[in-house]
Amino acid sequence: MLVQVISKHFDVPDMNTLAVAKEHGAYAGLAEVFAGSPQAVHDAVCDSGLRGKGGGGAKAAGKWELMHHHEGPRYVIVNADESEPGTFKDRQIIEKDPHLLIEGIILTCYAVGANDAYIYIRGEYRQFADILQRAIDEAYAERLLGSDTRYGYRVDLTLHRGGGAYICGEKSALVESLEGNRGHPRLKPHTPSPEFYFGQAALVNNVETIASVPFIAYNGGEAYRAYGTPESPGTLLFGLSGHVEKPGIYEAPFGVPMLAFIEQVGGGVRNGKKLKAVIPGGASTPILTAEEVAKATLDYESLKALGSSLGTGGMIVMDETTDMVKALKNLLRFYHHESCGQCTPCREGTGWADRLLERFIAREATEEDLETLRSVSGTMNGKTICVFAPAASSVIDGFLKRFEEEFRACIKKA
Ligand SMILES: Cc1cc2nc3c(=O)[nH]c(=O)nc-3n(C[C@H](O)[C@H](O)[C@H](O)COP(=O)(O)O)c2cc1C
Ligand code: SF4
Structure with missing residues (x-):
């Protein structure tokens, strides 16, 4: 059931050092790729059907393609914000095989015509940021990064530590934050578009998405498709x-x-x-x-x-002893705290829902509170700048639909 494509070297001691990473083949394929065309890397990613691993599952090749429609400097931005409760995969890559990520960034830059890349890492990931920075420094020292690389293509990579806001994982908020502004999501264009970093096209991909690129570039899209299902290829x-x-x-x-x-x-x-x-x-x-x-x-x-x-x-995973009212309350406290506050349905709705849950937990809720919770959730869906609020709404609806009786049990008897 388990495979090792991305995680192949996770158990190798000191894999986060360049010496050990090179012993295990890191960067060895770059010369051959750079002897070929950027399009070859793009085509391999296209053939692989690689889907973004940051949560949305968008086809990576489609996003990469958009970059080619824009002249001027292009940027690659790696999303390492990873602040969602229950999600802790990207930090494994960063901790255990940071050179895989750096190699993926180099290949991605080549494919989309970028020379400058950024990794935006969650503020709380201090120890992982230190590991990554050491790996970046080593890659510069060995001319794998920089203006005078051994493969003849400039790639400069900067690690940026966020301030610890969940919303900065949303791609447009991340770019705002990287520009030095408050991490507020931007209004989305109506047609497919890359992000814009200081007005120039920027590709934002998740850590694991980018870490999948070396395998695909060196082994071809078919090899990646050998894993998974036709619609969800890979691992x-x-x-x-x-x-x-x-x-x-x-x-x-x-x-x-x-x-x-x-x-x-x-x-x-x-x-x-x-x-x-x-x-x-x-x-x-x-x-x-x-x-x-x-x-x-x-x-x-x-x-x-x-x-x-x-x-x-x-x-x-939740066992039979889990109190679903308390579980939802826990999540709503998170959403209430992390809403960036730009949109009224989200700013007010997350707080309102959070406070309503207190009444359920105190077993003082009324039938009307249950209806209000549903209605507040409804107002949060589809009327906001980013999908934070619709996601919170779907979480509330999911609990109410599947475990309504537990919420009803908290309604005080007349
Ligand atoms: C509230 C919110 C938080 C997000 N947090 C992250 C995150 O921490 N890491 C991530 O890769 N994507 C996160 N995303 C998704 C990004 O907006 C974006 O779709 C993703 O980085 C694109 O990379 P991918 O196509 O490789 O998945 C978040 C989205 C939202 C709405
Ligand atoms: S939905 Fe919430 S998090 Fe997203 S922009 Fe609006 S207020 Fe901010």
Whole structure:
């Protein structure tokens, strides 16, 4: 069930040093790629069907293509903000194989015609930022980065530490923040477009997306497609947290059954308890009941068909003792705290829902509170600048749809 494409060298001691990374083949394929055309890298990514691994699952090649429609300097920006509860995969790449990410950045820059790249890393990831900076410094010293590289193409890479705001993981907020502004999402254009960094085209991709590029560039799109399903090709670093015997990050091809994954890879639910529910792809994906988990496979299509989303693949497992009202309250406190406040339905709605949940927890809720919660959730959906609020709304709706009786049990008797 498990494979090693991205994680092949995760267990190699000192893999985060350039010497050990090179012993295991890091950067060895660059010369050959740079002897060929940038289009060849682009074509391989296109053939692979690689989908973005930051949560949305957009086809990577489609986003790369957009870059070519813009003259002038182009930028590659790697999203390492990773602040979503339940998601902790990118930091594994950064900690255990940072040169894989740097190599992916070099190849991506070449493919899209960029010479400058940035990694925007979550502020709290201090120790991982230090590891990454050391790897970047080593790559500069060995002329793998810089203006005078051994492969003859300039790539400058800057690591930028964020201030610890979840919303700065949203790509346009990330670019705003990188420009030195407050991390507020921008209004989205009506037609497909790259991001714009100081007015110039910028490709924003997730850490794992970029770390997948070396395998694809060196082995071809077909080799990547050998894993996964036709619509969800390749692999993902799936996360397991919560009430599971063996929490952690495990690489698997898309399409494996979710329940078997939890049981066989995660050792099953902790302490022999029964499974109650799973949040399948980081906190912003609607919760699934145990019955739905038994039907789900770990790919974009299956989770969508069940009314949820694969998101980042970070599964939060909940056993039979979990109080769903408290679980939702926990998530709403997070959304309330992290809303950037630009849009009224989000700024007010997250706070309102959070406060309403307090009444449920105190068992002082009324029938009207339940209706108000539904209505507040409805106002947050589809009327905001970014998808933070619709995601929060889908989380509320997911809990109410699947575990309504637990919320009803908190309504005080007349
Ligand atoms: C509120 C919010 C937070 C996000 N946080 C992250 C994040 O931490 N890391 C990430 O890669 N993508 C995050 N995303 C998705 C990004 O906006 C963007 O789609 C992604 O970085 C694109 O990379 P990909 O195509 O490689 O997935 C977030 C989106 C939203 C709405
Ligand atoms: S939806 Fe929320 S997080 Fe997104 S821009 Fe509006 S207020 Fe900010």
